[in-house]
Amino acid sequence: MTNTAPSPFSHKLWLAPLTFGGNLPFRRLCVEQGAEITVGEMAVVFRLLKDKGSEFALLRSHPSEPFFGAQLAERKIDAMAAGAKLAEARGARFIDLNCGCPIDAITRHGLGSSLLRKPSRLGRLVEAMRQAVSVPVTVKIRTGWHQGKENVNEVAKVCEESGAAAITIHGRTREQRYTKSADWDLIGQVAAERGIPVVGNGDILTHYEARERMQRSGVTSVMLARGALIKPWLFREIRENRAWNPTGEERIGLLHRFVELLREHFREDEKGRRRMLQFLPWHLNFFCRYRPLPEAAFGGQSLEHPLMQSRIALAEDASPLERLLADARPETHTRFATDLIEATSREDALARATTLAESLPADDGAAELTIAASQLAG
Numbered sequence: 466m467t468n469t470a471p472s473p474f475s476h477k478l479w480l481a482p483l484t485f486g487g488n489l490p491f492r493r494l495c496v497e498q499g500a501e502i503t504v505g506e507m508a509v510v511f512r513l514l515k516d517k518g519s520e521f522a523l524l525r526s527h528p529s530e531p532f533f534g535a536q537l538a539e540r541k542i543d544a545m546a547a548g549a550k551l552a553e554a555r556g557a558r559f560i561d562l563n564c565g566c567p568i569d570a571i572t573r574h575g576l577g578s579s580l581l582r583k584p585s586r587l588g589r590l591v592e593a594m595r596q597a598v599s600v601p602v603t604v605k606i607r608t609g610w611h612q613g614k615e616n617v618n619e620v621a622k623v624c625e626e627s628g629a630a631a632i633t634i635h636g637r638t639r640e641q642r643y644t645k646s647a648d649w650d651l652i653g654q655v656a657a658e659r660g661i662p663v664v665g666n667g668d669i670l671t672h673y674e675a676r677e678r679m680q681r682s683g684v685t686s687v688m689l690a691r692g693a694l695i696k697p698w699l700f701r702e703i704r705e706n707r708a709w710n711p712t713g714e715e716r717i718g719l720l721h722r723f724v725e726l727l728r729e730h731f732r733e734d735e736k737g738r739r740r741m742l743q744f745l746p747w748h749l750n751f752f753c754r755y756r757p758l759p760e761a762a763f764g765g766q767s768l769e770h771p772l773m774q775s776r777i778a779l780a781e782d783a784s785p786l787e788r789l790l791a792d793a794r795p796e797t798h799t800r801f802a803t804d805l806i807e808a809t810s811r812e813d814a815l816a817r818a819t820t821l822a823e824s825l826p827a828d829d830g831a832a833e834l835t836i837a838a839s840q841l842a843g
């Protein structure tokens with residue numbers, strides 16, 4: 466089956482749904498850096514239907530988001546239809562069904578990746594969503610539940626036949642969580658079989674990995690998750706097909722911009738400050754993993770093994786500012802975040818960061834780029 470009308474989901478750079486990390490200010494930051502499609506944090510439909518305010522917050526988007534989709538998790542057909550309507554009424558331009566979340570607390574209830582084991586139910590959910598709303602419905606899946614028993618071809622077929630407008634494939638099974646490299650050959654195989662856009666997802670940290678994975682799999686859209694959390698400018702790099710490698714000063718500027726967006730969203734009162742102090746250190750724990758990865762030095766290695774899963778030491782002669790930006794200690798993140806929140810301008814943010822950098826004791830743990838699976842929600 467071939468689509469003749471251009472799909473709004475093909476040839477696009479997506480910011481992944483990210484519980485906690487994909488908050489509205491961070492999505493705005495990524496849009497400023499070139500993200501074309503943004504997806505909200507997973508909202509659980511039964512909580513929406515119980516009228517939980519905090520869950521409704523996950524459906525909120527900003528006018529600057531060019532194409533925002535709400536992501537929903539549910540297993541019951543009627544509830545899913547109702548949830549999709551709620552999300553559409555709150556302005557979602559498409560509704561994404563979560564079939565990838567591996568967390569026990571979610572799968573135990575038959576939600577998230579456990580739907581991969583029930584393709585016919587998944588198909589009925591997609592159909593019900595389609596009938597309930599006039600915006601497109603998309604599905605985010607993994608390659609299967611068990612390694613060696615991947616059923617992504619079957620699941621993707623069911624999604625398409627049930628009326629999904631696009632499918633994102635995170636190229637790992639539920640069982641694999643983040644331990645194995647994403648299987649882009651399998652993503653490519655499914656993309657070749659399907660008539661709707663297939664969005665590739667998994668392990669992209671550099672523009673050349675994006676280029677190579679897209680060429681290898683034939684997909685025209687990719688979704689970025691940890692790569693965007695570590696370097697939100699990755700969208701720009703992929704669009705321009707070249708590295709940016711921002712200086713320490715430029716990265717402080719980006720953090721300052723993020724604080725401006727956080728401040729606008731959470732406001733400047735005591736409660737807002739507390740909220741910012743929950744989010745910013747969490748984000749610094751991803752930001753600190755950034756290392757420049759020139760293609761000449763790392764391009765070959767990235768073909769064998771995703772750079773996301775490598776350990777790259779900070780240069781021995783790194784400046785104090787670079788050491789601060791790479792510092793992985795939670796106490797540093799709290800101090801750094803407090804300074805960034807108090808800064809009155811970009812220059813002030815840089816001055817405060819410089820002072821903090823000079824006062825820090827050496828951090829032996831600063832060199833790691835690997836992300837422990839326990840830190841990840843999705």
Ligand SMILES: Cc1cc2nc3c(=O)[nH]c(=O)nc-3n(C[C@H](O)[C@H](O)[C@H](O)COP(=O)(O)O)c2cc1C
Pocket residue numbers: 481482483484485486505506507536563564565566605635666667668669688689690691692840841842843
């Ligand atoms: C902190 C964090 C939160 C996540 N939250 C969600 C989520 O709410 N919904 C979802 O479908 N996937 C979620 N994921 C999975 C990502 O969307 C993505 O599929 C996965 O991280 C693989 O992409 P990557 O290799 O680029 O990180 C989350 C991932 C991370 C790291």
